[in-house]
Amino acid sequence: MDVRFEHVSLAYANKQTNILTDINFKIPAGQLTCLLGPSGCGKSTTLNLISGLLEPTKGQIFFGDKDVTRLDALERKVGMVFQSYALYPHMTVLENICFPLRMAKMAKAEMLKRATELAQLVHVDAELTKKPGELSGGQQQRVAIARALAKSPSILLLDEPLSNLDARLRVEMRDEIRRIQKETGVTTIFVTHDQDEAMHIADQIMILNNGTIQQFAAPNTIYAQPQNLFVAKFIGNPVINTIALNDHHRTDFVKLVPKDILAKATTLAIRAESIVPINSVDTLTHPFSGIQLETYQFGPEVTTQIAYHGVPITSNQFNTHTWVNNQHPIPFELHKNGYFLCDSNDNVIWPLKEPLVVTR
Protein backbone atom coordinates (compact mmCIF):
# COMPACT_ATOMS: atom_id res chain seq x y z
CA MET A 1 0.00 0.00 0.00
CA ASP A 2 1.36 3.45 -0.75
CA VAL A 3 1.89 5.99 2.00
CA ARG A 4 1.12 9.65 1.48
CA PHE A 5 1.89 12.63 3.71
CA GLU A 6 0.03 15.87 3.06
CA HIS A 7 1.36 18.98 4.77
CA VAL A 8 2.38 17.02 7.83
CA SER A 9 4.03 18.98 10.65
CA LEU A 10 4.98 17.87 14.11
CA ALA A 11 5.90 20.15 16.98
CA TYR A 12 6.80 19.42 20.59
CA ALA A 13 4.16 20.02 23.20
CA ASN A 14 5.42 23.57 23.85
CA LYS A 15 4.83 24.35 20.12
CA GLN A 16 8.12 26.23 20.00
CA THR A 17 10.17 23.97 17.77
CA ASN A 18 9.04 22.02 14.76
CA ILE A 19 10.49 18.56 14.44
CA LEU A 20 8.93 18.18 11.02
CA THR A 21 7.80 21.10 8.89
CA ASP A 22 5.19 20.72 6.15
CA ILE A 23 6.22 17.31 4.86
CA ASN A 24 4.68 16.08 1.59
CA PHE A 25 5.54 12.81 -0.09
CA LYS A 26 4.19 9.64 -1.59
CA ILE A 27 5.99 6.39 -0.88
CA PRO A 28 5.14 3.90 -3.64
CA ALA A 29 3.60 0.53 -2.83
CA GLY A 30 5.60 -2.68 -2.95
CA GLN A 31 8.99 -0.98 -2.90
CA LEU A 32 11.73 -0.54 -0.37
CA THR A 33 12.10 3.09 0.61
CA CYS A 34 14.87 4.41 2.83
CA LEU A 35 14.52 7.39 5.11
CA LEU A 36 18.06 8.69 5.34
CA GLY A 37 19.57 11.54 7.29
CA PRO A 38 21.83 12.50 10.18
CA SER A 39 20.74 12.04 13.81
CA GLY A 40 17.91 14.34 14.76
CA CYS A 41 16.84 15.00 11.16
CA GLY A 42 13.33 13.65 11.78
CA LYS A 43 13.60 10.30 10.04
CA SER A 44 12.61 8.19 13.05
CA THR A 45 9.89 10.71 13.81
CA THR A 46 8.57 10.29 10.27
CA LEU A 47 8.60 6.52 10.77
CA ASN A 48 6.71 6.83 14.04
CA LEU A 49 4.13 9.01 12.33
CA ILE A 50 3.65 6.28 9.74
CA SER A 51 3.43 3.61 12.46
CA GLY A 52 0.84 5.56 14.42
CA LEU A 53 2.95 5.76 17.57
CA LEU A 54 2.98 9.52 17.04
CA GLU A 55 0.21 11.78 15.83
CA PRO A 56 0.99 14.81 13.64
CA THR A 57 0.28 18.31 14.92
CA LYS A 58 -0.96 19.29 11.46
CA GLY A 59 -1.62 17.57 8.16
CA GLN A 60 -2.95 14.25 6.96
CA ILE A 61 -1.52 10.77 6.46
CA PHE A 62 -2.99 8.37 3.90
CA PHE A 63 -2.48 4.64 3.37
CA GLY A 64 -3.70 4.14 -0.16
CA ASP A 65 -6.87 6.23 -0.28
CA LYS A 66 -7.61 5.81 3.39
CA ASP A 67 -7.01 8.67 5.81
CA VAL A 68 -5.24 7.07 8.78
CA THR A 69 -4.19 10.28 10.54
CA ARG A 70 -6.24 9.58 13.67
CA LEU A 71 -5.86 5.80 13.71
CA ASP A 72 -3.55 4.16 16.24
CA ALA A 73 -0.76 1.70 15.49
CA LEU A 74 -2.99 -1.35 15.74
CA GLU A 75 -5.68 -0.05 13.39
CA ARG A 76 -3.09 0.87 10.79
CA LYS A 77 -1.92 -2.76 10.58
CA VAL A 78 1.76 -1.93 10.30
CA GLY A 79 4.60 -4.22 11.28
CA MET A 80 7.68 -2.74 12.85
CA VAL A 81 11.24 -3.82 13.59
CA PHE A 82 13.00 -1.78 16.26
CA GLN A 83 16.65 -0.89 16.58
CA SER A 84 16.99 -3.06 19.69
CA TYR A 85 14.71 -5.69 18.06
CA ALA A 86 12.43 -5.40 21.12
CA LEU A 87 11.89 -9.15 21.34
CA TYR A 88 10.07 -10.32 24.45
CA PRO A 89 12.94 -11.82 26.45
CA HIS A 90 10.83 -14.27 28.47
CA MET A 91 9.18 -15.84 25.43
CA THR A 92 10.64 -18.36 23.01
CA VAL A 93 11.23 -17.50 19.35
CA LEU A 94 7.97 -19.24 18.44
CA GLU A 95 6.03 -17.39 21.14
CA ASN A 96 7.53 -14.12 19.99
CA ILE A 97 6.43 -14.66 16.40
CA CYS A 98 3.00 -15.82 17.60
CA PHE A 99 2.43 -12.86 19.93
CA PRO A 100 0.78 -10.53 17.37
CA LEU A 101 -1.35 -13.43 16.16
CA ARG A 102 -2.34 -14.29 19.73
CA MET A 103 -3.33 -10.67 20.27
CA ALA A 104 -5.45 -10.94 17.10
CA LYS A 105 -7.05 -14.07 18.63
CA MET A 106 -6.09 -16.34 15.75
CA ALA A 107 -6.88 -20.04 16.10
CA LYS A 108 -3.95 -21.98 17.52
CA ALA A 109 -3.34 -24.39 14.62
CA GLU A 110 -3.41 -21.60 12.07
CA MET A 111 -1.18 -19.48 14.27
CA LEU A 112 1.47 -22.20 14.52
CA LYS A 113 1.35 -22.81 10.79
CA ARG A 114 1.82 -19.13 9.99
CA ALA A 115 4.60 -18.72 12.56
CA THR A 116 6.46 -21.72 11.18
CA GLU A 117 6.18 -20.43 7.63
CA LEU A 118 7.58 -17.08 8.70
CA ALA A 119 10.40 -18.71 10.63
CA GLN A 120 11.32 -20.55 7.44
CA LEU A 121 11.17 -17.37 5.41
CA VAL A 122 13.67 -15.64 7.70
CA HIS A 123 15.70 -18.83 8.34
CA VAL A 124 15.19 -19.21 12.08
CA ASP A 125 13.13 -22.40 11.92
CA ALA A 126 15.85 -24.28 13.80
CA GLU A 127 15.70 -21.90 16.77
CA LEU A 128 11.98 -21.95 17.56
CA THR A 129 12.29 -23.17 21.15
CA LYS A 130 15.14 -20.85 22.11
CA LYS A 131 14.79 -17.61 24.05
CA PRO A 132 16.02 -14.39 22.40
CA GLY A 133 18.93 -14.22 24.87
CA GLU A 134 20.35 -17.43 23.39
CA LEU A 135 20.40 -16.06 19.83
CA SER A 136 23.02 -14.00 18.03
CA GLY A 137 22.25 -10.43 17.02
CA GLY A 138 21.53 -11.44 13.43
CA GLN A 139 19.16 -14.20 14.49
CA GLN A 140 17.34 -11.84 16.88
CA GLN A 141 16.97 -9.48 13.95
CA ARG A 142 15.47 -12.24 11.82
CA VAL A 143 13.00 -13.14 14.55
CA ALA A 144 12.02 -9.48 14.86
CA ILE A 145 11.33 -9.35 11.13
CA ALA A 146 9.27 -12.53 11.29
CA ARG A 147 7.25 -11.11 14.18
CA ALA A 148 6.68 -7.87 12.29
CA LEU A 149 5.47 -9.81 9.24
CA ALA A 150 3.27 -12.16 11.28
CA LYS A 151 -0.01 -10.34 10.88
CA SER A 152 0.57 -9.65 7.15
CA PRO A 153 1.13 -5.92 7.67
CA SER A 154 0.15 -3.41 5.04
CA ILE A 155 3.51 -1.75 5.57
CA LEU A 156 6.72 -3.00 7.15
CA LEU A 157 8.70 -0.41 9.06
CA LEU A 158 12.31 -0.87 10.10
CA ASP A 159 13.91 1.61 12.48
CA GLU A 160 17.69 1.47 12.08
CA PRO A 161 17.54 -2.32 12.14
CA LEU A 162 21.19 -2.91 11.31
CA SER A 163 22.94 -0.47 13.59
CA ASN A 164 23.41 -2.99 16.41
CA LEU A 165 25.15 -5.53 14.18
CA ASP A 166 28.85 -5.81 13.40
CA ALA A 167 30.04 -4.74 9.96
CA ARG A 168 30.08 -8.13 8.23
CA LEU A 169 26.71 -9.20 9.58
CA ARG A 170 25.29 -5.84 8.59
CA VAL A 171 26.02 -6.50 4.94
CA GLU A 172 24.54 -9.99 5.21
CA MET A 173 21.36 -8.79 6.90
CA ARG A 174 21.06 -5.92 4.45
CA ASP A 175 20.86 -8.42 1.62
CA GLU A 176 18.50 -10.59 3.66
CA ILE A 177 16.10 -7.71 4.23
CA ARG A 178 16.24 -7.00 0.52
CA ARG A 179 15.48 -10.66 -0.26
CA ILE A 180 12.62 -10.87 2.25
CA GLN A 181 11.15 -7.66 0.88
CA LYS A 182 11.32 -8.98 -2.68
CA GLU A 183 9.83 -12.34 -1.69
CA THR A 184 6.93 -10.88 0.26
CA GLY A 185 6.45 -7.77 -1.87
CA VAL A 186 5.45 -5.81 1.24
CA THR A 187 5.83 -2.03 1.11
CA THR A 188 8.89 -1.48 3.27
CA ILE A 189 10.20 1.68 4.88
CA PHE A 190 13.68 1.53 6.28
CA VAL A 191 15.27 4.19 8.48
CA THR A 192 19.01 4.56 8.51
CA HIS A 193 21.73 7.14 8.97
CA ASP A 194 24.17 5.12 6.87
CA GLN A 195 24.18 6.35 3.26
CA ASP A 196 26.04 3.28 2.06
CA GLU A 197 23.32 1.03 3.49
CA ALA A 198 20.60 3.14 1.90
CA MET A 199 22.32 3.19 -1.49
CA HIS A 200 22.61 -0.60 -1.49
CA ILE A 201 19.19 -1.56 -0.26
CA ALA A 202 16.68 1.02 -1.42
CA ASP A 203 14.48 1.48 -4.46
CA GLN A 204 13.87 5.04 -3.34
CA ILE A 205 15.73 7.22 -0.88
CA MET A 206 14.24 10.12 1.02
CA ILE A 207 16.92 12.35 2.48
CA LEU A 208 15.86 14.42 5.46
CA ASN A 209 17.57 17.20 7.32
CA ASN A 210 16.28 19.57 9.99
CA GLY A 211 12.79 18.19 9.61
CA THR A 212 12.43 18.81 5.89
CA ILE A 213 12.83 16.59 2.85
CA GLN A 214 16.02 17.40 0.96
CA GLN A 215 15.48 15.00 -1.91
CA PHE A 216 13.36 11.97 -2.65
CA ALA A 217 14.50 9.87 -5.60
CA ALA A 218 16.13 6.64 -6.68
CA PRO A 219 19.65 6.04 -5.26
CA ASN A 220 21.44 6.64 -8.56
CA THR A 221 19.53 9.84 -9.20
CA ILE A 222 20.42 11.10 -5.77
CA TYR A 223 24.07 10.36 -6.40
CA ALA A 224 24.16 11.78 -9.91
CA GLN A 225 21.82 14.73 -9.47
CA PRO A 226 21.83 15.96 -5.91
CA GLN A 227 19.32 18.71 -5.35
CA ASN A 228 21.47 20.67 -2.97
CA LEU A 229 24.81 20.77 -1.23
CA PHE A 230 23.52 18.85 1.79
CA VAL A 231 22.53 15.87 -0.35
CA ALA A 232 25.76 16.05 -2.32
CA LYS A 233 27.75 15.99 0.90
CA PHE A 234 25.67 13.29 2.53
CA ILE A 235 25.87 10.77 -0.29
CA GLY A 236 29.15 9.35 -1.48
CA ASN A 237 32.34 8.15 0.06
CA PRO A 238 34.82 9.81 0.40
CA VAL A 239 32.79 12.90 1.23
CA ILE A 240 32.48 15.26 -1.71
CA ASN A 241 35.05 18.09 -1.85
CA THR A 242 33.54 21.51 -1.29
CA ILE A 243 35.30 24.68 -2.29
CA ALA A 244 34.25 28.26 -1.71
CA LEU A 245 34.69 29.68 -5.20
CA ASN A 246 37.24 32.40 -5.79
CA ASP A 247 38.17 34.15 -9.04
CA HIS A 248 40.90 31.61 -9.87
CA HIS A 249 38.37 28.78 -9.75
CA ARG A 250 35.85 30.74 -11.76
CA THR A 251 38.44 31.31 -14.50
CA ASP A 252 39.01 27.54 -14.69
CA PHE A 253 35.32 26.91 -15.32
CA VAL A 254 34.69 29.68 -17.86
CA LYS A 255 34.75 27.28 -20.79
CA LEU A 256 32.58 24.67 -19.05
CA VAL A 257 29.78 26.63 -17.44
CA PRO A 258 27.64 29.49 -18.79
CA LYS A 259 28.61 32.88 -17.48
CA ASP A 260 25.35 33.74 -15.70
CA ILE A 261 25.44 30.48 -13.75
CA LEU A 262 29.06 30.93 -12.86
CA ALA A 263 28.29 34.40 -11.57
CA LYS A 264 25.61 33.08 -9.23
CA ALA A 265 27.67 30.13 -8.00
CA THR A 266 29.32 30.42 -4.61
CA THR A 267 30.32 26.85 -3.87
CA LEU A 268 31.92 24.17 -5.98
CA ALA A 269 31.48 20.51 -5.03
CA ILE A 270 33.60 17.83 -6.68
CA ARG A 271 33.34 14.10 -6.11
CA ALA A 272 36.66 12.52 -5.24
CA GLU A 273 36.08 9.81 -7.82
CA SER A 274 35.70 12.28 -10.68
CA ILE A 275 39.05 13.96 -10.23
CA VAL A 276 41.20 11.94 -12.62
CA PRO A 277 44.85 12.31 -13.58
CA ILE A 278 45.97 13.08 -17.13
CA ASN A 279 49.08 11.42 -18.44
CA SER A 280 50.62 14.61 -19.65
CA VAL A 281 52.84 17.24 -18.17
CA ASP A 282 51.40 19.99 -20.34
CA THR A 283 49.37 21.98 -17.83
CA LEU A 284 48.39 24.67 -20.29
CA THR A 285 45.92 22.74 -22.42
CA HIS A 286 44.08 21.48 -19.35
CA PRO A 287 42.23 23.89 -17.17
CA PHE A 288 42.73 22.07 -13.88
CA SER A 289 45.94 21.58 -12.01
CA GLY A 290 47.08 21.41 -8.45
CA ILE A 291 50.01 20.52 -6.26
CA GLN A 292 50.00 17.06 -4.85
CA LEU A 293 50.15 17.27 -1.06
CA GLU A 294 49.90 13.80 0.36
CA THR A 295 48.92 10.27 -0.66
CA TYR A 296 47.51 7.62 1.63
CA GLN A 297 46.97 3.98 0.81
CA PHE A 298 44.41 1.80 2.63
CA GLY A 299 44.44 -1.63 1.04
CA PRO A 300 43.30 -1.17 -2.53
CA GLU A 301 42.25 2.42 -1.92
CA VAL A 302 44.56 5.32 -2.62
CA THR A 303 43.53 8.82 -1.67
CA THR A 304 45.50 11.81 -2.78
CA GLN A 305 45.29 15.36 -1.52
CA ILE A 306 45.79 18.08 -4.05
CA ALA A 307 46.01 21.79 -3.39
CA TYR A 308 43.69 23.28 -5.99
CA HIS A 309 44.28 27.02 -6.03
CA GLY A 310 45.34 26.64 -2.43
CA VAL A 311 42.29 24.62 -1.36
CA PRO A 312 43.02 20.99 -0.46
CA ILE A 313 40.79 18.51 -2.29
CA THR A 314 40.79 14.72 -2.21
CA SER A 315 40.82 12.31 -5.12
CA ASN A 316 40.79 8.53 -5.06
CA GLN A 317 41.63 8.12 -8.76
CA PHE A 318 45.38 8.68 -8.51
CA ASN A 319 47.17 5.40 -8.08
CA THR A 320 50.70 5.18 -6.77
CA HIS A 321 52.09 5.25 -10.31
CA THR A 322 51.01 8.82 -10.76
CA TRP A 323 53.38 10.02 -8.09
CA VAL A 324 54.89 13.21 -9.33
CA ASN A 325 57.26 15.80 -8.11
CA ASN A 326 55.25 17.44 -5.42
CA GLN A 327 56.51 20.91 -6.19
CA HIS A 328 55.28 20.84 -9.75
CA PRO A 329 51.56 21.29 -10.49
CA ILE A 330 49.93 18.15 -11.85
CA PRO A 331 47.08 18.38 -14.34
CA PHE A 332 43.77 16.62 -13.81
CA GLU A 333 40.37 16.61 -15.37
CA LEU A 334 36.86 16.39 -13.98
CA HIS A 335 34.19 13.91 -15.04
CA LYS A 336 31.31 15.70 -16.63
CA ASN A 337 28.73 14.66 -14.03
CA GLY A 338 31.15 14.67 -11.12
CA TYR A 339 31.04 18.30 -10.05
CA PHE A 340 28.27 20.61 -8.97
CA LEU A 341 27.93 24.35 -8.57
CA CYS A 342 25.74 25.69 -5.79
CA ASP A 343 24.28 29.14 -5.28
CA SER A 344 24.33 31.04 -2.01
CA ASN A 345 21.30 29.02 -0.79
CA ASP A 346 23.27 25.80 -1.35
CA ASN A 347 20.96 24.70 -4.18
CA VAL A 348 22.67 22.92 -7.04
CA ILE A 349 22.47 25.13 -10.15
CA TRP A 350 24.89 23.22 -12.38
CA PRO A 351 24.66 20.84 -14.16
CA LEU A 352 21.18 21.85 -15.28
CA LYS A 353 18.53 19.26 -14.51
CA GLU A 354 18.14 16.84 -17.34
CA PRO A 355 15.90 13.82 -17.21
CA LEU A 356 17.99 10.86 -16.18
CA VAL A 357 16.82 7.33 -16.82
CA VAL A 358 17.79 5.10 -13.97
CA THR A 359 17.33 1.40 -14.06
CA ARG A 360 17.84 -0.88 -11.17
Next chain:
Amino acid sequence: MNKRNLTKGLSYLILFLGALIMLIPFLWMVDTALKTAPETVQTPPTWFPKHWQFNNFVLAFKAAPFITYFINSIIVTFLTTLGQLVTTILAAFAFAKLNFFGKRPLFLICIGTMMIPGEILIIPNFVTLSHLHLINTYGALILPWLASVFSVFTLRQTFMSISDELYYAAKIDGSSDWNFLWNIMVPLSKSSIIAIVILQIIGSWNSFMWPLIVTNTDNLRTLPVGLSTFTSDAGTEFQLLMAASTIIIVPIIIVYILLQKHIIEGVSKAGLKA
Protein backbone atom coordinates in the same frame (compact mmCIF):
# COMPACT_ATOMS: atom_id res chain seq x y z
CA MET B 1 48.42 -22.29 53.09
CA ASN B 2 48.61 -19.86 50.20
CA LYS B 3 47.11 -16.41 50.08
CA ARG B 4 43.99 -17.40 48.15
CA ASN B 5 43.05 -20.11 50.61
CA LEU B 6 43.58 -17.66 53.43
CA THR B 7 41.22 -15.11 51.87
CA LYS B 8 38.68 -17.83 51.28
CA GLY B 9 38.98 -19.09 54.83
CA LEU B 10 38.59 -15.59 56.21
CA SER B 11 35.47 -14.89 54.17
CA TYR B 12 33.93 -18.16 55.33
CA LEU B 13 34.73 -17.22 58.90
CA ILE B 14 33.01 -13.86 58.49
CA LEU B 15 30.01 -15.50 56.82
CA PHE B 16 29.86 -18.08 59.61
CA LEU B 17 29.93 -15.39 62.30
CA GLY B 18 27.24 -13.40 60.47
CA ALA B 19 25.04 -16.46 60.16
CA LEU B 20 25.59 -17.23 63.85
CA ILE B 21 24.51 -13.72 64.88
CA MET B 22 21.37 -14.10 62.77
CA LEU B 23 20.61 -17.57 64.08
CA ILE B 24 21.23 -17.12 67.82
CA PRO B 25 17.87 -15.41 68.52
CA PHE B 26 16.13 -18.24 66.68
CA LEU B 27 18.05 -20.87 68.55
CA TRP B 28 17.42 -19.07 71.81
CA MET B 29 13.70 -19.05 71.02
CA VAL B 30 13.63 -22.80 70.39
CA ASP B 31 15.90 -23.36 73.40
CA THR B 32 13.63 -21.35 75.70
CA ALA B 33 10.57 -23.15 74.36
CA LEU B 34 12.02 -26.40 75.74
CA LYS B 35 12.82 -25.14 79.23
CA THR B 36 10.77 -25.19 82.42
CA ALA B 37 9.35 -21.89 83.67
CA PRO B 38 11.95 -21.38 86.45
CA GLU B 39 14.82 -22.22 84.12
CA THR B 40 13.82 -19.48 81.65
CA VAL B 41 14.52 -16.77 84.21
CA GLN B 42 17.45 -18.46 85.94
CA THR B 43 20.73 -16.57 86.39
CA PRO B 44 23.16 -17.34 84.98
CA PRO B 45 21.12 -18.50 81.97
CA THR B 46 21.66 -22.05 80.78
CA TRP B 47 22.54 -22.78 77.15
CA PHE B 48 20.67 -26.06 77.05
CA PRO B 49 17.56 -27.06 78.99
CA LYS B 50 18.21 -29.46 81.90
CA HIS B 51 14.91 -31.23 81.36
CA TRP B 52 13.53 -31.08 77.80
CA GLN B 53 9.92 -29.90 78.00
CA PHE B 54 8.35 -30.87 74.66
CA ASN B 55 5.03 -30.64 76.41
CA ASN B 56 5.37 -26.83 76.26
CA PHE B 57 4.22 -26.87 72.64
CA VAL B 58 1.03 -28.70 73.55
CA LEU B 59 0.39 -26.43 76.53
CA ALA B 60 0.98 -23.31 74.47
CA PHE B 61 -1.34 -24.47 71.75
CA LYS B 62 -4.09 -25.23 74.23
CA ALA B 63 -3.74 -21.93 76.09
CA ALA B 64 -5.67 -19.93 73.47
CA PRO B 65 -7.74 -20.55 70.30
CA PHE B 66 -4.67 -20.68 68.09
CA ILE B 67 -6.48 -22.44 65.26
CA THR B 68 -8.74 -19.38 64.93
CA TYR B 69 -5.77 -17.03 65.14
CA PHE B 70 -3.98 -19.10 62.55
CA ILE B 71 -6.92 -18.97 60.13
CA ASN B 72 -7.28 -15.23 60.71
CA SER B 73 -3.60 -14.67 60.06
CA ILE B 74 -3.81 -16.64 56.84
CA ILE B 75 -6.90 -14.75 55.63
CA VAL B 76 -5.45 -11.36 56.46
CA THR B 77 -2.01 -12.12 55.03
CA PHE B 78 -3.43 -13.63 51.87
CA LEU B 79 -5.88 -10.83 51.15
CA THR B 80 -3.53 -7.95 51.99
CA THR B 81 -0.76 -9.48 49.90
CA LEU B 82 -3.01 -10.18 46.95
CA GLY B 83 -4.73 -6.79 47.13
CA GLN B 84 -1.48 -4.97 47.52
CA LEU B 85 0.04 -6.86 44.61
CA VAL B 86 -2.77 -5.82 42.29
CA THR B 87 -2.73 -2.14 43.32
CA THR B 88 1.07 -2.08 43.22
CA ILE B 89 1.32 -3.54 39.72
CA LEU B 90 -1.32 -1.21 38.33
CA ALA B 91 0.03 1.92 40.02
CA ALA B 92 3.64 1.11 39.18
CA PHE B 93 2.68 0.62 35.52
CA ALA B 94 0.84 3.92 35.42
CA PHE B 95 3.73 5.78 37.03
CA ALA B 96 6.34 4.04 34.87
CA LYS B 97 4.83 3.91 31.39
CA LEU B 98 1.66 5.96 31.05
CA ASN B 99 1.37 9.69 30.58
CA PHE B 100 -1.44 11.39 32.43
CA PHE B 101 -2.20 14.78 33.83
CA GLY B 102 -0.50 15.41 37.17
CA LYS B 103 1.61 12.25 37.09
CA ARG B 104 4.72 13.83 38.53
CA PRO B 105 3.14 15.76 41.42
CA LEU B 106 1.03 12.73 42.29
CA PHE B 107 4.08 10.54 42.40
CA LEU B 108 5.95 13.04 44.55
CA ILE B 109 3.05 13.18 47.00
CA CYS B 110 3.03 9.38 47.19
CA ILE B 111 6.76 9.29 47.78
CA GLY B 112 6.32 12.03 50.39
CA THR B 113 4.04 9.81 52.44
CA MET B 114 6.93 7.40 52.90
CA MET B 115 8.48 9.99 55.21
CA ILE B 116 5.55 9.80 57.63
CA PRO B 117 6.26 7.28 60.40
CA GLY B 118 3.68 4.48 60.54
CA GLU B 119 2.87 5.18 64.20
CA ILE B 120 1.53 8.63 63.32
CA LEU B 121 -1.02 7.03 61.02
CA ILE B 122 -2.42 4.68 63.64
CA ILE B 123 -4.80 7.18 65.20
CA PRO B 124 -6.10 8.81 61.98
CA ASN B 125 -6.58 5.38 60.42
CA PHE B 126 -8.39 4.18 63.52
CA VAL B 127 -10.67 7.23 63.50
CA THR B 128 -11.43 6.80 59.79
CA LEU B 129 -12.26 3.13 60.20
CA SER B 130 -14.44 3.72 63.22
CA HIS B 131 -16.41 6.29 61.23
CA LEU B 132 -16.85 3.60 58.61
CA HIS B 133 -17.99 1.22 61.39
CA LEU B 134 -15.26 -1.19 60.45
CA ILE B 135 -13.55 -1.57 63.82
CA ASN B 136 -13.37 -5.21 64.90
CA THR B 137 -13.94 -6.56 61.36
CA TYR B 138 -11.70 -8.16 58.76
CA GLY B 139 -12.10 -4.90 56.88
CA ALA B 140 -10.14 -3.07 59.54
CA LEU B 141 -7.37 -5.66 59.39
CA ILE B 142 -7.08 -5.62 55.61
CA LEU B 143 -8.22 -2.31 54.17
CA PRO B 144 -5.40 0.00 55.34
CA TRP B 145 -2.76 -2.34 53.87
CA LEU B 146 -4.13 -2.74 50.37
CA ALA B 147 -1.70 -0.22 48.96
CA SER B 148 1.95 0.30 49.73
CA VAL B 149 3.87 3.25 48.41
CA PHE B 150 7.12 1.48 49.05
CA SER B 151 6.09 -1.45 46.86
CA VAL B 152 4.82 0.88 44.14
CA PHE B 153 8.09 2.77 44.18
CA THR B 154 10.16 -0.42 44.02
CA LEU B 155 8.17 -1.92 41.18
CA ARG B 156 8.05 1.36 39.28
CA GLN B 157 11.84 1.39 39.20
CA THR B 158 11.83 -2.14 37.78
CA PHE B 159 9.16 -1.29 35.22
CA MET B 160 11.04 1.82 34.12
CA SER B 161 14.08 -0.29 33.35
CA ILE B 162 12.04 -2.21 30.77
CA SER B 163 12.67 -0.56 27.43
CA ASP B 164 10.01 1.63 25.85
CA GLU B 165 10.67 -0.15 22.56
CA LEU B 166 9.12 -3.29 24.05
CA TYR B 167 6.05 -1.24 24.91
CA TYR B 168 5.83 0.16 21.38
CA ALA B 169 6.50 -3.25 19.86
CA ALA B 170 3.66 -4.71 21.88
CA LYS B 171 1.41 -1.82 20.86
CA ILE B 172 2.16 -2.49 17.20
CA ASP B 173 1.66 -6.21 17.75
CA GLY B 174 -1.88 -5.37 18.77
CA SER B 175 -1.53 -5.53 22.53
CA SER B 176 -3.54 -3.24 24.79
CA ASP B 177 -1.90 -1.64 27.83
CA TRP B 178 -3.62 -4.28 29.94
CA ASN B 179 -2.28 -7.19 27.87
CA PHE B 180 1.16 -5.66 27.74
CA LEU B 181 1.24 -5.28 31.51
CA TRP B 182 0.26 -8.88 32.30
CA ASN B 183 1.90 -10.65 29.34
CA ILE B 184 5.19 -8.78 29.20
CA MET B 185 5.87 -6.42 32.11
CA VAL B 186 4.84 -8.72 34.95
CA PRO B 187 6.68 -11.85 33.73
CA LEU B 188 9.77 -9.74 33.13
CA SER B 189 9.62 -8.28 36.64
CA LYS B 190 9.05 -11.59 38.40
CA SER B 191 11.97 -11.26 40.78
CA SER B 192 10.97 -7.79 42.00
CA ILE B 193 7.37 -8.88 42.37
CA ILE B 194 8.36 -11.93 44.40
CA ALA B 195 10.55 -9.79 46.63
CA ILE B 196 7.60 -7.47 47.22
CA VAL B 197 5.35 -10.44 47.97
CA ILE B 198 7.80 -11.90 50.47
CA LEU B 199 8.19 -8.60 52.26
CA GLN B 200 4.45 -8.14 52.40
CA ILE B 201 3.77 -11.67 53.64
CA ILE B 202 6.35 -11.28 56.40
CA GLY B 203 5.10 -7.83 57.35
CA SER B 204 1.50 -8.88 57.37
CA TRP B 205 2.07 -12.15 59.19
CA ASN B 206 4.11 -10.49 61.91
CA SER B 207 2.11 -7.31 62.29
CA PHE B 208 1.12 -6.78 65.89
CA MET B 209 0.21 -3.21 66.78
CA TRP B 210 -2.56 -2.65 64.22
CA PRO B 211 -4.47 -5.94 64.76
CA LEU B 212 -4.18 -5.40 68.52
CA ILE B 213 -5.77 -1.96 68.24
CA VAL B 214 -8.59 -2.64 65.78
CA THR B 215 -9.78 -5.99 67.09
CA ASN B 216 -11.23 -6.73 70.49
CA THR B 217 -12.64 -10.20 70.17
CA ASP B 218 -10.85 -13.54 70.03
CA ASN B 219 -12.48 -14.61 66.79
CA LEU B 220 -10.72 -11.80 64.86
CA ARG B 221 -7.29 -11.90 66.50
CA THR B 222 -4.22 -12.87 64.54
CA LEU B 223 -1.31 -14.95 65.76
CA PRO B 224 1.04 -12.18 66.94
CA VAL B 225 -1.79 -10.67 68.98
CA GLY B 226 -2.62 -14.13 70.28
CA LEU B 227 0.87 -14.36 71.68
CA SER B 228 -0.01 -11.69 74.22
CA THR B 229 -2.08 -14.40 75.96
CA PHE B 230 1.11 -15.49 77.64
CA THR B 231 1.77 -12.10 79.12
CA SER B 232 -0.35 -11.11 82.08
CA ASP B 233 -0.13 -8.86 85.15
CA ALA B 234 1.59 -11.73 86.90
CA GLY B 235 4.43 -11.80 84.36
CA THR B 236 5.27 -13.59 81.14
CA GLU B 237 5.37 -17.35 80.63
CA PHE B 238 8.42 -17.26 78.41
CA GLN B 239 8.62 -20.99 77.71
CA LEU B 240 5.04 -21.02 76.36
CA LEU B 241 5.45 -17.72 74.50
CA MET B 242 8.54 -19.07 72.77
CA ALA B 243 6.89 -22.40 72.02
CA ALA B 244 3.99 -20.61 70.36
CA SER B 245 6.36 -18.27 68.51
CA THR B 246 8.27 -21.26 67.18
CA ILE B 247 5.08 -22.75 65.82
CA ILE B 248 3.85 -19.60 64.11
CA ILE B 249 7.16 -18.77 62.52
CA VAL B 250 7.24 -22.08 60.63
CA PRO B 251 4.88 -21.02 57.79
CA ILE B 252 6.94 -17.92 57.14
CA ILE B 253 10.12 -19.94 56.89
CA ILE B 254 8.41 -22.35 54.49
CA VAL B 255 7.15 -19.49 52.30
CA TYR B 256 10.58 -17.94 52.29
CA ILE B 257 12.33 -21.16 51.32
CA LEU B 258 9.81 -21.85 48.54
CA LEU B 259 10.02 -18.38 47.01
CA GLN B 260 13.75 -18.03 47.54
CA LYS B 261 14.32 -20.36 44.59
CA HIS B 262 12.33 -18.00 42.37
CA ILE B 263 14.37 -15.03 43.54
CA ILE B 264 17.61 -16.69 42.56
CA GLU B 265 16.08 -17.72 39.24
CA GLY B 266 14.87 -14.19 38.61
CA VAL B 267 18.24 -12.68 39.36
CA SER B 268 20.15 -15.14 37.17
CA LYS B 269 17.73 -14.57 34.28
CA ALA B 270 18.13 -10.82 34.54
CA GLY B 271 21.83 -11.39 33.94
CA LEU B 272 21.26 -12.70 30.42
CA LYS B 273 21.24 -10.20 27.63
CA ALA B 274 17.76 -9.62 26.39
